[in-house]
Amino acid sequence: MPEYRSSNRIIxxxxxxxxxxxxxxxxxxxxxxxxxxxxxTPMAERYLDLLAKAGYIEERSGAWGDRxxxxxxxxxxGRERHIWFTRINAELYEEDTx
Numbered sequence: 640m641p642e643y644r645s646s647n648r649i650i651x652x653x654x655x656x657x658x659x660x661x662x663x664x665x666x667x668x669x670x671x672x673x674x675x676x677x678x679x680t681p682m683a684e685r686y687l688d689l690l691a692k693a694g695y696i697e698e699r700s701g702a703w704g705d706r707x708x709x710x711x712x713x714x715x716x717g718r719e720r721h722i723w724f725t726r727i728n729a730e731l732y733e734e735d736t737x
Contacts, residue, residue: 651728652676654721657713666710695720
């Protein structure tokens with residue numbers, strides 16, 4: 640039987656992806672998040688909407704060559720929450736890392 644990830648871990652993965660790629664000044668596209676967090680598109684879209692409504696991330700538009708793309712950035716609150724989720728998940732799932 641497959642083991643499912645908690646919402647906390649999924650949120651941490653999404654915030655982590657945006658944080659890590661943002662540190663290198665890369666634009667973080669939805670496909671990057673889907674691959675990094677190992678999510679299906681509908682689930683990724685639900686979480687991205689949730690995180691945007693909570694004020695953790697911002698959706699931006701920009702050009703990539705001739706194409707218009709949507710990318711994601713962490714807000715100040717999102718950076719703070721990334722640290723929180725990392726700490727909380729380390730405490731909650733500490734036995735998983737032993």
